Amino acid sequence: MFVFAKLAMAVTSPLGASLLGGLLALLLSIVDRRRLAFWFGVLALLWLWFWSLPAASNWLRGYLEDQHPLMMVQAVPQAEAIVVLGGGVAPAGHGEPYSNLESGTDRVWHAARLFHASKAPRVRLTGGNDPDHGATSEAEAMRQFMIERGVSDRSIVLEQRSRNTSQNAAYSAEILAGAGDNRILLVTSAYHPPRAKGLFEAQGLEVIPVATDHEVLSRPLWRNLLPETSALDGSSRAIREIVGRLVGR
The missing domain is CATH 3.40.50.620 (HUPs)
Structure with a gap:
């Protein structure tokens, strides 16, 4: 179960899923399935880009953090x-x-x-x-x-x-x-x-x-629409938590 959980978290993380999509695109191009390879490559890039946006990362982390707000x-x-x-x-x-x-x-x-x-x-x-x-x-x-x-x-x-x-x-x-x-x-x-x-x-x-350690903060709208490595890291941790709960069940 431990190995399965780690594998599930790795594959569903933004970086892991994008790398998997890129690998599939490469394999498909090798076997001359170029149209399908193109779309797998595009989806892999879009997935990585989306979860690198602070707006997307904050939305997902906020879903988790709002369940247990700061208590004095x-x-x-x-x-x-x-x-x-x-x-x-x-x-x-x-x-x-x-x-x-x-x-x-x-x-x-x-x-x-x-x-x-x-x-x-x-x-x-x-x-x-x-x-x-x-x-x-x-x-x-x-x-x-x-x-x-x-x-x-x-x-x-x-x-x-x-x-x-x-x-x-x-x-x-x-x-x-x-x-x-x-x-x-x-x-x-x-x-x-x-x-x-x-x-x-x-x-x-x-x-x-x-x-x-609440991470979701109010920011200017334009900054939420620019990709950031910190947002990608936050998205990865939030997805890991959600997948971990599902696997645990």
Whole structure:
């Protein structure tokens, strides 16, 4: 199932689908099906161009983000633990002294806010590592950042085996059960809760999604109609989330 999910996400991503369309166009031209090859090539380019438009990317990301709008810390309910999903901090590579903060670092920052607001007494950081690239797990990299944000190390527990959201949920549930925690604040980027919430609830947990890292912003209309690499990246992540939910079902 894991391999099938990864394959489905790769093929349905804007870049993956366009490359596949281009490959089909090349093969068709080789077997002298030039008219069909032409249209496959055109469709591949149009698909890539469409999802590179901020207007299209924001529409798709907005569909996901609007399901879990920004919630002020004061309005977040109490829970037994804060669970932070990996995806915002890249562990230091071998021989490197520091981890790298990425666009999703808001997850860790917001979790620190929740902890200091006494919304939950414990923090669970979940995320493994690729031994070929990272010297530590992502959970450990997040722990270092949270300690620098003033979170007590005694309140933090790491889950360092997972490599995807499904494993985040399964392995975190084991740790939470050992501590008797069932009601959690699930902190992740705003496009991610629709899928992540279902995976954690499937483990028997009571989940309160706390979305952060909202990406869709108001912009001048003309800028929404010019292709951007950041828009293509956002479209790819949103499509991956939607396909991941469908495959998970």
